[in-house]
Amino acid sequence: MKNERMRIMTDLARFDWNRLTANWEAWWRGELRRPMVHVRIEAPPGAVDAYPLHYMSMYDFSVPAEEILAVQEEYLKRCTYLADSYPSCWLNFGPGVLAAMIGGEGHNGENTVWFTPGRWENCDAAGIRPAFDPASPWFRRIEELCRAADRLWNGKIHLGCTDLGGALDVISSLLPGERLLYALYDSPDEIKRLTREIHTAWFEAFRRINALLPANRGYSAWDGMFSGKPFYMLQCDFCYMISPEMFAEFVLPELAESCRRLDRSFYHLDGKGELPHLPQLLSIPELGGIQWVPGAGETPYYEWIDVYRAVADAGKRIWINIDGDFDSAARLIDAVGRPELFVVRGGIGPEREPELRDFLRRYSVPASE
Structure with a gap:
């Protein structure tokens, strides 16, 4: 006989986003005297036919965005959201994906994603001139997912921003190995220029991604924190x-x-x-x-x-x-x-829900309102 919880589904359309947003905003303003507890009770094993891949980039780019989001939604409907947790997933295209939006190339491995110099393969620091490219395949894939999520979910599931990476992390994808370390000594002014240009590209990517998600109730990234x-x-x-x-x-x-x-x-x-x-x-x-x-x-x-x-x-x-x-x-x-x-933050199996509720009581965190 299947676990009883496997037959229980969360009605995501009825999730109380007003309560969720009010609590997070009060915490950001310093008005709460308790921790924020975003610990999701995950779907039990066997609750869904297909589980989402950890990296969205690992779905072949020919797979329709709608199919990927349907798998995400089916899983999220089988989760339980207490306290400050909320139905969400994020655009996981690997750490430092900005590199693939400024001339670098992204690569999917069996369990990881990494980036290589791409068009900058044979360039030194002085020869790299990064600028955000909205036509890059990896950004276009992210754009496709954002548009589909905004249309299909209309804010009932929050889609978090991708991991754009830090400026020097992105540079290290374009100047891999020891090349960036040497360049800090040999070409410091060029590295500072690259940092400024990547900073500009970073905020352009950030702006565009969030502009594609007008139905999102706020902002988040891979860490799961929520902000209005x-x-x-x-x-x-x-x-x-x-x-x-x-x-x-x-x-x-x-x-x-x-x-x-x-x-x-x-x-x-x-x-x-x-x-x-x-x-x-x-x-x-x-x-x-x-x-x-x-x-x-x-x-x-x-x-x-x-x-x-x-x-x-x-x-x-x-x-x-x-x-x-x-x-x-x-x-x-x-x-x-x-x-x-x-x-x-965290995720637990359904069998540990009593422990979570004890933790919430310890710090006077409402389980739900």
């Missing part, structure tokens, strides 16, 4: 390999400008090699918060209490993915002592 005003999770994974001095010269100015141009922003701090840059990040007045990810092989996120305290002491917000471990998340939140700064 333009928001993005910024990053620079490349900075793992450079000193704080180089970070100040090549990364911080563009990053700070991005924070000023966006109404709201977080930074994806990926790996302990980026920790030396944390003081500079926290010095950006417009940066709203930090997502700290220790990285593979490191101690779990909840053991880095000093990092989170530094973020909280700077008045910044904190994003954590609980991976279903509610007790560890609670210990971290209590140790920092500022629950209102936290966004708690």
Whole structure:
């Protein structure tokens, strides 16, 4: 006999977006004294005939957008949304997909997506002149999905922005391997020019993608946070390999400008090699918060209490993915002592719903209203 929950479907057309938006906006304004809890109860195994591919780019570009979205919708109807979670998916075309919109080429592997120089293959830094190209195949595919989602869903499912990437991350796709590292020394002015040009292309892509989704109730990216005003999770994974001095010269100015141009922003701090840059990040007045990810092989996120305290002491917000471990998340939140700064993200199986509800009660988070 099938699990009873497999016969239960969420009526996405009846989802209370007004409540959801009001809660997130109150949190952004600092009016809530509790964490935001965006932990989705996932569809149980066997609940749908076909599960969405992790990367939307891995569907052959000849597959109609409507078919891809139908698979997404069928899955999302089998999920349960408590507290601050909401029906959503995002345009996952791999990290740093902007490279494929400015002359680079995108490639789908078995479990990942990566980008190569494309038309800039034989160019040094001085020879690369990036500009956003709306006719690029990867942007046209994203455009196709956006138009279909806006028409078919009309706002009942939120479609999050693609992972455009950080400026130096995108440059590293065009100058791969050690070439970008050498160029920081040999051609610093050219790298700064490239950074400015990619910054311009980034915001043009961001503007166009969101303009294609007028029915969206707000903004989100791959991190799942919701905002009624333009928001993005910024990053620079490349900075793992450079000193704080180089970070100040090549990364911080563009990053700070991005924070000023966006109404709201977080930074994806990926790996302990980026920790030396944390003081500079926290010095950006417009940066709203930090997502700290220790990285593979490191101690779990909840053991880095000093990092989170530094973020909280700077008045910044904190994003954590609980991976279903509610007790560890609670210990971290209590140790920092500022629950209102936290966004708690994750996905759990239906059998763990009681644990989620206990966690919500602990922090006086309404399960639903």
